[in-house]
Amino acid sequence: MSGVSVRKVSDRTFLMHLGGKLEVVPKVPLKNRDDLSRAYTPGVARVCLAIAENPEDLRRLTIKRNTVAVVTDGSAVLGLGNIGPGAALPVMEGKAALFKQFADVDARPVCLDTRDTEEIIMIVKAIAVSYGGINLEDIAAPRCFEIERRLRDELDIPVFHDDQHGTAIVVLAALTNALRVVGKDLDQVRIVVSGVGAAGNAIIQLLHARGARHIVACDRHGAVHRGLQDLDPARRWVADNTNPDDFTGGLKEAMAGADVFVGVSAPNLLDGADISTMADDAIVFALANPDPEVDPVAAGKHAAIVATGRSDYPNQINNVLAFPGLFRGMLDAAAREITDEVMLAAARHRGLRPPPTS
Numbered sequence: 001m002s003g004v005s006v007r008k009v010s011d012r013t014f015l016m017h018l019g020g021k022l023e024v025v026p027k028v029p030l031k032n033r034d035d036l037s038r039a040y041t042p043g044v045a046r047v048c049l050a051i052a053e054n055p056e057d058l059r060r061l062t063i064k065r066n067t068v069a070v071v072t073d074g075s076a077v078l079g080l081g082n083i084g085p086g087a088a089l090p091v092m093e094g095k096a097a098l099f100k101q102f103a104d105v106d107a108r109p110v111c112l113d114t115r116d117t118e119e120i121i122m123i124v125k126a127i128a129v130s131y132g133g134i135n136l137e138d139i140a141a142p143r144c145f146e147i148e149r150r151l152r153d154e155l156d157i158p159v160f161h162d163d164q165h166g167t168a169i170v171v172l173a174a175l176t177n178a179l180r181v182v183g184k185d186l187d188q189v190r191i192v193v194s195g196v197g198a199a200g201n202a203i204i205q206l207l208h209a210r211g212a213r214h215i216v217a218c219d220r221h222g223a224v225h226r227g228l229q230d231l232d233p234a235r236r237w238v239a240d241n242t243n244p245d246d247f248t249g250g251l252k253e254a255m256a257g258a259d260v261f262v263g264v265s266a267p268n269l270l271d272g273a274d275i276s277t278m279a280d281d282a283i284v285f286a287l288a289n290p291d292p293e294v295d296p297v298a299a300g301k302h303a304a305i306v307a308t309g310r311s312d313y314p315n316q317i318n319n320v321l322a323f324p325g326l327f328r329g330m331l332d333a334a335a336r337e338i339t340d341e342v343m344l345a346a347a348r349h350r351g352l353r354p355p356p357t358s
Contacts, residue, residue, distance in 0.1 A: 021093045022109075059132065059334065068107040068133045068327055070095045071124055073115055076140035076163070076198070079267065079289045085111035088138055095137060095162075095323075103324035105331065107135065117143050121150050128155050132331045135323065136161040141197040142232045158330045158338045164202035165343055166319030169326070171203050171262060171285060172210055172347035174317045178305045182281040184259060190214040190279070192258045194251055194293055195265030196224055201234045203262060206347065208241055209340055215242040216258075218251040219265075259283065267291035272298035280304075287317055322346060 029035055037043050051057050059065045074088035092109030099107035110127070112120055124134060124147075134157065136148055144161055151159040160166070179186060191212055193200050196219045204217055217224045217238050224231075224238050225246045231239055247254060251269060255261065256277040263269070263286045270293055275284060284299045286292035287309040296313050300306045307315035326346050330338060 017090055017093075021090075021097050058129075062130075063106060064130060064132050065334075066104075066106050066331055067131050068099060068105055068135050068331075069110045069124070069127065069131045070099075070107050070135045070137055071110045071112065071120075071139075072137045073112050073120060073139050075115060075138070075143075077138045079291065082140065085113050092137060095135070098320050099324050099327065101324075102320070103328035105324060105327050115143075117146055120147055121154075124151055125154060128157060131157065133158040133160065133327055135327070136163075138163060139198075141201070142234055144198050145201075145234050152337060156336050158327070158335050160323070160327070160338050161198065161202075162319050162323050163198045165206075165338065166323040166326075167199040167264065167287070168202040168206040169322040169343050169347045170317050170319055171287075172206050172344075173321070174285065174307060174315075175207070175260065175262075175283070176347070178260075178283045178307075182283065182304050184281070187211045187213050189259035190257065191216070191260040191262065192251070192254045193217045194261070194263040194269060195219070195288075196235055196238055197264070199264040199287075200262075201238060203264065204238055204242060206340070206343060210344060210347070214244070216247050216254045217242055218254055222250040223247045223254055261285065261293075263287055263293035265293060267293065268295075270294040270299075272301055275299045275302040278303065285317055 028039055030039055047061055051061060070092045072085060072088050072092055074085035075082045077083050077088045077091055089109055089111050092111060096107035096109055099105040112123055114120060128134065134151060134155065136144065136159065139147060144164070148159060148161040148164065175186070179189065191207065191214060193204055193215060196217050200217060204215055207215060223243060224235060225243050225248055226239050227246065227248070228239055252274050255270065255274050257279055259279045260283045261278065265288055267288050268291065275282065275294060275298070281304040282302065283305045284294065284303040285307045286294045286296060286299065289309045292308045292310070296306050296308050305315070307317045309318050310316060311318070
């Protein structure tokens with residue numbers, strides 16, 4: 001309208017985030033001077049001295065036993081890319097809310113304004129005393145591999161990169177169920193993975209550990225194979241342990257005859273015609289967020305099972321299905337690390353669901 005300018009637009013989603021999605025609430029009453037003297041000074045001093053004399057009491061007498069740090073540098077947020085730690089904060093708040101809602105774990109966003117690997121490692125090690133676990137989130141590859149590896153080696157609490165291991169667990173669990181539905185075996189199917197970053201690399205490694213033997217991984221340049229040079233260590237592992245036939249084509253060519261597609265890359269890389277070249281009773285996991293690699297409606301015209309990472313489509317495959325419960329178990333067990341055996345067990349637990357009767 002002439003003479004009118006729109007200064008601000010809001011909707012239900014923005015209103016939900018207004019002022020943030022988290023708050024700190026005391027677990028104990030502070031109604032009078034007696035409560036205050038026990039929760040704070042002078043009574044708290046006795047608790048401090050008890051911890052100083054016996055450091056193992058730290059977990060028993062503080063929030064450490066039920067608290068996780070959700071750490072990011074904002075360099076690989078959802079499918080949005082390098083948008084920075086400030087813009088990543090709403091996602092980290094959301095992760096913390098999911099921790100609380102689904103597993104009663106108190107999680108805190110820790111958004112770091114640095115891209116320096118050593119600095120991130122140093123900061124997380126310095127704050128780890130307050131936490132029972134570290135959840136790394138939305139840190140770009142390949143730095144995320146080094147950060148996660150070093151922290152796992154140097155801390156005595158579980159360190160979990162959700163984009164890697166959380167995604168891998170739920171993909172393996174979902175694929176276990178999907179293969180039961182279509183009557184195929186993991187060690188026999190041909191699997192195409194689009195994306196060899198943090199999520200793709202972890203998915204491939206966990207599938208391989210579970211027995212998958214026919215995996216072709218593709219990045220933006222095409223299939224990863226043994227003949228490629230100058231690969232980072234993560235991609236070199238993929239090249240050396242997958243693609244036994246040394247296929248060298250692109251993603252669309254790799255889809256021909258494949259039984260399974262797992263996408264953790266970018267939107268709109270494929271269309272229905274590409275899915276039609278897959279084997280009978282094909283399985284399509286198009287998990288790029290917020291927009292999948294292929295339109296799920298178009299894929300559903302050719303594939304037996306279609307899943308995405310979105311909550312507004314059927315068959316959502318999202319790491320929220322794994323990370324709250326996994327950390328609940330780790331915290332309750334006072335575990336010091338998350339191993340491949342733990343992740344395989346978590347995937348088996350999530351995948352042990354009866355197949356549909358029709």
